[in-house]
Amino acid sequence: MKAGLPIGVFDSGLGGLTVLDELRRALPREDFVYLGDVARLPYGSKSGEVVQKYAQRCIDYLLRQPVKAVVVACNTATAVALEMLRALSPVPVYGVIGAGARAGADATRNGKVLVLATESTVKSEAYLRAFHRIGKAVQVEQMACPLLVPLAESGWFDHPVTREVIRTYLTQASDTDYDTVVLGCTHYPLLVPSFRGFFGNEVRLVHSGEALASEVKEELKKLSLLREEGTRGKILFHTTDKVSSHGPIVRSLFGHTVEFDLVDL
Numbered sequence: 001m002k003a004g005l006p007i008g009v010f011d012s013g014l015g016g017l018t019v020l021d022e023l024r025r026a027l028p029r030e031d032f033v034y035l036g037d038v039a040r041l042p043y044g045s046k047s048g049e050v051v052q053k054y055a056q057r058c059i060d061y062l063l064r065q066p067v068k069a070v071v072v073a074c075n076t077a078t079a080v081a082l083e084m085l086r087a088l089s090p091v092p093v094y095g096v097i098g099a100g101a102r103a104g105a106d107a108t109r110n111g112k113v114l115v116l117a118t119e120s121t122v123k124s125e126a127y128l129r130a131f132h133r134i135g136k137a138v139q140v141e142q143m144a145c146p147l148l149v150p151l152a153e154s155g156w157f158d159h160p161v162t163r164e165v166i167r168t169y170l171t172q173a174s175d176t177d178y179d180t181v182v183l184g185c186t187h188y189p190l191l192v193p194s195f196r197g198f199f200g201n202e203v204r205l206v207h208s209g210e211a212l213a214s215e216v217k218e219e220l221k222k223l224s225l226l227r228e229e230g231t232r233g234k235i236l237f238h239t240t241d242k243v244s245s246h247g248p249i250v251r252s253l254f255g256h257t258v259e260f261d262l263v264d265l
């Protein structure tokens with residue numbers, strides 16, 4: 001039966017494990033196939049056309065497994081390719097941006113939100129459109145923070161250099177009165193300790209992946225695709241280049257080593 005199939009999740013690399021982590025918490029009985037396109041990382045500095053091509057290869061690979069639904073964990077791929085992926089996929093496709101914007105709009109009290117993301121996500125204005133669709137009067141400023149991805153990859157989650165980089169970026173915001181920050185990149189939730197070091201507890205930090213996980217659960221339920229019975233689901237990890245089974249992102253999220261199968265797209 002279709003509900004018994006795994007859910008496919010893809011990202012440009014291992015940052016999407018932050019989204020997978022939220023999905024497995026919300027959906028503990030589901031099986032997942034995770035694909036990290038580490039060979040082509042980063043997507044965030046590439047053109048929309050190139051990211052669309054890469055995203056299409058990722059979804060084609062996941063659909064061949066097969067899977068019952070696909071989650072685009074990557075904000076950049078969601079920003080530039082979600083509509084195209086939906087048009088070509090026979091199964092439902094969910095992206096992080098709509099959920100992140102809805103959670104941001106819900107969280108803000110003063111109607112001022114800052115979205116942090118990659119250069120390509122910012123350029124696409126996908127978050128601005130998503131906030132606009134919600135229809136609530138929210139003033140949104142976007143900011144690209146490209147240096148944060150390598151800092152997260154290095155495991156500098158709570159580090160003076162990361163805090164300094166955050167400070168340097170955020171002092172460039174034109175309006176500093178926002179009360180909510182949307183972490184619009186897979187890697188940024190790993191840096192919450194450094195963000196907290198900068199903001200204290202004044203500002204609400206919204207993790208798009210967390211918001212998406214509960215929405216995916218609702219949607220699968222409506223479509224009768226939820227696995228209602230059974231024990232803890234399995235996760236298969238696939239990557240397009242070799243990665244360490246115990247790198248900082250894996251250790252921080254899973255607390256144990258993970259075996260990645262190398263695949264060619």
Ligand code: DGL
Pocket residue numbers: 011012013015016041042043044045073074075076077118121149184185186187
């Ligand atoms: N996964 C990307 C995102 O969420 C960040 C890393 C990259 O640039 O590929 O936008």
